[in-house]
Amino acid sequence: MSDIKQLKKAVILAAGYGTRFLPATKAQPKEMLPLVDKPIVQYLVEEAVAAGLKEIILVTGKNKRAIEDHFDRAPELEAFLESRGKSDMARMVREISSLAFFAYVRQKEQKGTADAVLAARPLIGDEAFAVMSGDDIIETKPSALEQMIKVYEKYHAPVTCLMRVPPENTHRYGVIEGQEVEPGIWKIKRAVEKPAPGTAPSNLATITKFILTRDFVPYLERVAPVQGELYIPPAMDTYIKEGGEFYGCEVKGEWYDCGNKLGYMKGAVHFALQHPEIGPEFRQYLRDLKV
Numbered sequence: 001m002s003d004i005k006q007l008k009k010a011v012i013l014a015a016g017y018g019t020r021f022l023p024a025t026k027a028q029p030k031e032m033l034p035l036v037d038k039p040i041v042q043y044l045v046e047e048a049v050a051a052g053l054k055e056i057i058l059v060t061g062k063n064k065r066a067i068e069d070h071f072d073r074a075p076e077l078e079a080f081l082e083s084r085g086k087s088d089m090a091r092m093v094r095e096i097s098s099l100a101f102f103a104y105v106r107q108k109e110q111k112g113t114a115d116a117v118l119a120a121r122p123l124i125g126d127e128a129f130a131v132m133s134g135d136d137i138i139e140t141k142p143s144a145l146e147q148m149i150k151v152y153e154k155y156h157a158p159v160t161c162l163m164r165v166p167p168e169n170t171h172r173y174g175v176i177e178g179q180e181v182e183p184g185i186w187k188i189k190r191a192v193e194k195p196a197p198g199t200a201p202s203n204l205a206t207i208t209k210f211i212l213t214r215d216f217v218p219y220l221e222r223v224a225p226v227q228g229e230l231y232i233p234p235a236m237d238t239y240i241k242e243g244g245e246f247y248g249c250e251v252k253g254e255w256y257d258c259g260n261k262l263g264y265m266k267g268a269v270h271f272a273l274q275h276p277e278i279g280p281e282f283r284q285y286l287r288d289l290k291v
Helices: 040-050 065-070 075-083 087-096 113-119 144-155 167-172 232-241 261-274 279-288
Strands: 009-013 055-060 101-106 129-133 136-139 159-164 174-182 185-193 204-212 247-250 254-257
Touching: 009 040, 009 113, 040 055, 040 065, 040 129, 040 136, 040 144, 055 065, 055 113, 065 101, 075 087, 113 129, 113 232, 129 144, 136 204, 144 159, 144 204, 144 247, 174 232, 174 247, 185 232, 204 232, 204 247, 254 261, 261 279
Parallel strands: 009 055, 009 129, 055 101, 159 247
Antiparallel strands: 129 204, 136 254, 159 204, 174 185, 174 204, 185 247
């Protein structure tokens, strides 16, 4: 059990190569792919900030400089927009850099989510912190992170985000076995990373959204590789076996796995339909499609 303190930091994992989106990601980070007119990573930052986390640590890798540039000031662009009478756009661009305090650390090798979190350890200190993936967008209110924070504040223990997946797809995820202690809240008994087909203990998958505590972090150093990468669920399993409590928050909402083409395109359609500028016209376009 961890001492409860107000969460301030979110670690966003954005170091992957994005090979599923080649050639688009040959020279730009997949986290900068836009959902209409906003990059995926900005949705995550805005979710963290709305949940009260104002210190954002981005774990990046080679060729990810565009992420840093996006959250930095752009005085020349702002001046250009102002000179063209586009003050609203200039203000929007300026406000991106003011969303939060940003810090960056590089993951030297692409060795998985557990290794990426450990890369950020010097900037985390001894505080509890949130972890978010540059792939997962969940559209729900209150946000997935806000729901998870409530669980953390109640149980004073690490929390993961859970989503139900088709049983035939469980081999792609970390999957938990647990006891539902209240509606949608699970006390996890064990966690399995990428179980062999037909062996998953449930269809509750852990999404890369966590709230982790200082007593849990050392378990990430003990993780054995799965298919060559170091994942968080095996550390969860060891932590639980050695007496720690770990909870899962089953989130109800639309989950867009933007780490694959189909999930990304579903997300793009969803956010286009919600967009105040193009939403109505785009909706009519979809109605008129002959497919």
